[in-house]
Every structure is written in structure tokens, then in C-alpha cells.
Amino acid sequence: xxxxxxxxxxxxSEFADTVNRRFYEGGGLVKDLDALKSIYMVESIPNGTGDxxxxxEYDGQTYARLKGEGEDATKTAVVKGYNLTMTARxxxxxxxxxxxxxxxxxxxxxxxxxxxxSTFIPQRMALxxxxxxxxxTATSYTDMDGQTVSTVVGDTLALVSGSxxxxxSTTTYSNIITGNPAFSQGGFEAARVRANTQILSNFAxxxxxxxxxxxxxxxxxxxxxxxQLLNSTADVDGAHSGIQNTYSGQFKHVVLPQLATTAAGAYxxxxxxxxxxxxxxxxxxxxxxxxxxxxxxxGPANNGEDVHNDNWTFGARGTYGIATxxxxxxxxxxxxxS
Numbered sequence: 001x002x003x004x005x006x007x008x009x010x011x012x013s014e015f016a017d018t019v020n021r022r023f024y025e026g027g028g029l030v031k032d033l034d035a036l037k038s039i040y041m042v043e044s045i046p047n048g049t050g051d052x053x054x055x056x057e058y059d060g061q062t063y064a065r066l067k068g069e070g071e072d073a074t075k076t077a078v079v080k081g082y083n084l085t086m087t088a089r090x091x092x093x094x095x096x097x098x099x100x101x102x103x104x105x106x107x108x109x110x111x112x113x114x115x116x117x118s119t120f121i122p123q124r125m126a127l128x129x130x131x132x133x134x135x136x137t138a139t140s141y142t143d144m145d146g147q148t149v150s151t152v153v154g155d156t157l158a159l160v161s162g163s164x165x166x167x168x169s170t171t172t173y174s175n176i177i178t179g180n181p182a183f184s185q186g187g188f189e190a191a192r193v194r195a196n197t198q199i200l201s202n203f204a205x206x207x208x209x210x211x212x213x214x215x216x217x218x219x220x221x222x223x224x225x226x227x228q229l230l231n232s233t234a235d236v237d238g239a240h241s242g243i244q245n246t247y248s249g250q251f252k253h254v255v256l257p258q259l260a261t262t263a264a265g266a267y268x269x270x271x272x273x274x275x276x277x278x279x280x281x282x283x284x285x286x287x288x289x290x291x292x293x294x295x296x297x298x299g300p301a302n303n304g305e306d307v308h309n310d311n312w313t314f315g316a317r318g319t320y321g322i323a324t325x326x327x328x329x330x331x332x333x334x335x336x337x338s
Contacts, residue, residue, distance in 0.1 A: 134261060215259070
């Protein structure tokens with residue numbers, strides 16, 4: 001059955017019949033949004049300041065050099081890293097309700113739920129933020145609107161690559177967790193090795209980031225492995241009880257049900273075992289919000305009412321942009337062991 005963009009008694013006769021019914025509002029993704037925002041750097045952008053933001057890396061050298069007696073001090077260098085431009089995109093949703101449905105509908109609470117579009121923009125934002133991870137191995141994807149969304153980082157490669165470049169060195173680095181293991185204690189330790197060895201400045205000097213978040217799909221086996229590692233009172237691979245679990249409480253676990261989806265939001269089994277190890281708060285992934293999610297509320301004789309048929313149009317609007325400048329601080333495994 002196709003959906004309807006208009007609420008009327010012709011399409012929804014149950015609103016005015018005499019049967020006592022219970023209606024259920026469809027579940028949304030809003031519950032994921034706060035968890036997603038904790039991964040990104042979020043910025044509220046004022047009106048009148050342009051429709052884009054440019055984010056740029058800068059790196060300085062790390063160590064002081066020996067100064068001999070009477071000698072000049074060694075000059076340290078600064079290098080401009082990569083940059084990426086975030087562009088605003090505006091989203092909207094609308095639904096109409098007839099005058100007859102407003103007057104004769106028996107269940108105003110249901111009408112309010114069906115015409116409450118407050119979740120539509122947050123749901124789309126959550127999906128777009130999630131898809132930067134879902135399509136982390138690609139340089140772009142085509143979204144549900146048929147628009148090409150670039151997912152490259154500052155070095156023009158996909159977010160996840162085995163050959164990321166530096167702007168001040170010929171050295172390359174990888175943010176693929178070695179072997180693409182499924183999440184386990186061993187897989188987590190492989191991710192920690194990557195975190196120790198593959199975080200470099202643009203001078204190819206080692207940097208230390210606070211990796212504090214594991215992101216997974218809602219795959220039950222993966223969730224069990226993560227929770228076991230976090231919560232077990234003993235070594236999860238140990239044969240004896242009472243051994244201290246050194247990983248207990250070491251990271252936050254974020255579950256994203258929409259991580260294993262296509263661009264249209266349909267389930268994609270090839271991504272079911274995806275997981276990420278992220279330095280939330282340091283990873284240069286930005287969410288810029290130009291216009292918070294808001295409702296356009298119709299009323300008698302205002303612009304939300306059609307003068308020809310008295311229909312009311314409810315609308316939702318929101319404007320935001322997403323840009324991931326650097327892959328540093330984001331490690332990924334497909335979980336497929338290849």
C-alpha cells in the first residue's frame with residue numbers, strides 16, 4: 001500500500017468511524033542522534049555568515065633540538081595540512097490535512113502524531129551522519145534524493161584507506177584495522193596497535209589520540225562481544241574466574257542500527273559486522289548546523305491554509321552540513337576477516 005501525503009476521511013475513514021482503535025506511530029531514528037553527535041564536532045552556525053565552512057589542519061614539529069654554546073636555536077617548522085569545505089544542505093518534509101479530517105476526526109491525538117513532523121529532520125540528519133561511516137570505504141555515494149554525496153577526506157581518499165597521505169612527508173598510513181577482524185578481544189587489541197602506530201602528524205611524527213568509543217551495528221553477536229569485553233569481571237578468553245578484565249569500562253559503546261544500510265536506508269547485510277574505534281572529540285569530523293529542526297505550523301487564514309480547499313499544510317525544515325577533514329582518529333574493520 002502506498003503512503004499518502006494528505007490526511008483525509010477518504011484515505012483514513014477510521015478517524016471518524018465508531019470502532020475503538022489503537023494507532024501506533026512509526027519508530028524513528030531520533031534516539032541515535034545524540035550518540036552520533038558525541039562522535040562528531042558539532043558547530044552552530046549563525047545566519048548571515050555564508051553557506052559553507054572551510055576546515056584546515058595545521059601541524060608543528062614536536063621536539064626541541066640541542067643548542068650548543070653560542071649557537072643559534074634551531075627553527076621549528078609549521079605545515080598546513082589538508083582542508084575540506086562543508087556546504088549547507090536544506091531538508092524539508094510536509095503533509096496536508098483536510099478540513100473535514102480536522103473537524104470530524106475522532107482522535108485528535110492520532111492526528112497530532114501523524115502531523116507532527118518534528119522527527120523527520122533529526123531522522124534524516126542521523127541517517128546522513130551514519131552514512132559517512134556506512135560508506136567509509138567509498139569516495140561517494142548516491143543518497144535517497146539521487147544526489148551524489150562526497151565522502152572523501154582532506155587527502156581526497158575515502159575516509160578508510162590503507163594509503164592515506166601526509167602534506168609534509170612522503171610517509172603514508174592506514175586506518176584499516178589489520179585483518180578486518182570481527183569484534184573480539186583480539187580484534188580490539190589489533191585496533192589499539194593501529195591507534196599506537198598509525199596516528200601521525202603531517203611531519204610523520206607520532207601523535208597520541210584518546211580513542212574512547214567503539215561504534216557497531218546492532219548485530220547481536222557483535223553487541224555481545226563488545227559488552228562482554230566491557231563488562232566481564234574476568235579476562236574474556238581466560239579459563240579461570242577472578243582474573244581481572246583490564247578492558248572493563250575503557251570505552252563507550254555506540255550502537256547505530258542504520259550503520260548496516262543502503263543509501264535509501266534499507267538493510268545491507270554486507271555491513272552487518274562493521275565496527276569503528278574512534279577518538280571522539282579529537283577526530284576531525286564536523287557537523288555544522290545552520291538551521292535547527294523546526295516546524296511550520298498552519299492556522300486559519302495563514303499561509304499554511306489553502307484558500308481553495310481549507311487544507312492545512314504542516315512542514316518541517318532544517319539545514320546542516322557534514323565534513324570529515326581527516327581520517328586520523330577513526331579506525332575501521334569490516335568484520336569479515338579479509
